[in-house]
Amino acid sequence: MIEVRDIRKSFDGKEVLKGISTKYEKGKTNLIIGQSGSGKTVMLKTLLGVHTPDSGQILFDGQDYALLNVEEKREIRTEIGMVFQGSALFDSMNVEENIAFPLKMFTQKSDQDIKIRVQEVIERVNLNGANLKMPSEISGGMQKRVAIARAIVNNPKYLFCDEPNSGLDPKTAIVIDELIQEITHEYQMTTVINTHDMNSVLQIGEHIVFLKNGKLVWTGNSQEIMHTENEDIIDFVYSSDLLKEIRNFHNTKKI
Structure with missing residues (x-):
């Protein structure tokens, strides 16, 4: 598990992450979503150690990364797997x-x-x-x-994926989503996925963190996101008429 406690990060005097606290759970696909500029990429890079937070804590299975010595940090990094956007x-x-x-x-x-x-x-x-x-x-x-x-x-204990479906056709993207989820369950990794793909959100979103303007404004899963009344989520996820119809259909069935 990775725990984030009140993380803040600024660049050139502009605060990008504004006191985010959450947990990324072991054996689940944890998704970070949000519009461009929401802070999700900075969040991912901060978790990876690319950016050092101005304040707050990041704990890897209870270990505060900032308090570890050089060798202990190196050990954490060897336990991280990374799937880059574009495969790299x-x-x-x-x-x-x-x-x-x-x-x-x-x-x-x-x-x-x-x-x-x-x-x-x-x-x-x-x-x-x-x-x-x-x-x-x-x-x-x-x-x-x-x-x-x-x-x-x-x-690895921890798997990070940055836009893993970027550049893939919808059918292949589903296969990749399913593979990541299967591996997460099989190896019981803490998997964190940065994505804007709503198909991924609805298909494998076992734990979803939604960021807006550097703040965490909603947390839930793929089922809860279908029925949320949070206006920020509704505007973001159901931006297309098709997705709005799907949401209305599910809400009708619930009633």
């Missing part, structure tokens, strides 16, 4: 080599053990037969699977 694969490496990269960088595993582990995650994300292909030779959806495999190859 190494163009000069094949699928196997991309996935093996964290193991070679951060562990003392033998080449044989690395090969075994890489094959395990290749099978887990359904990439059999693509081992020696280069990123340019596979589809966007397959590239995202490689990125997920690379993120989980070191058995």
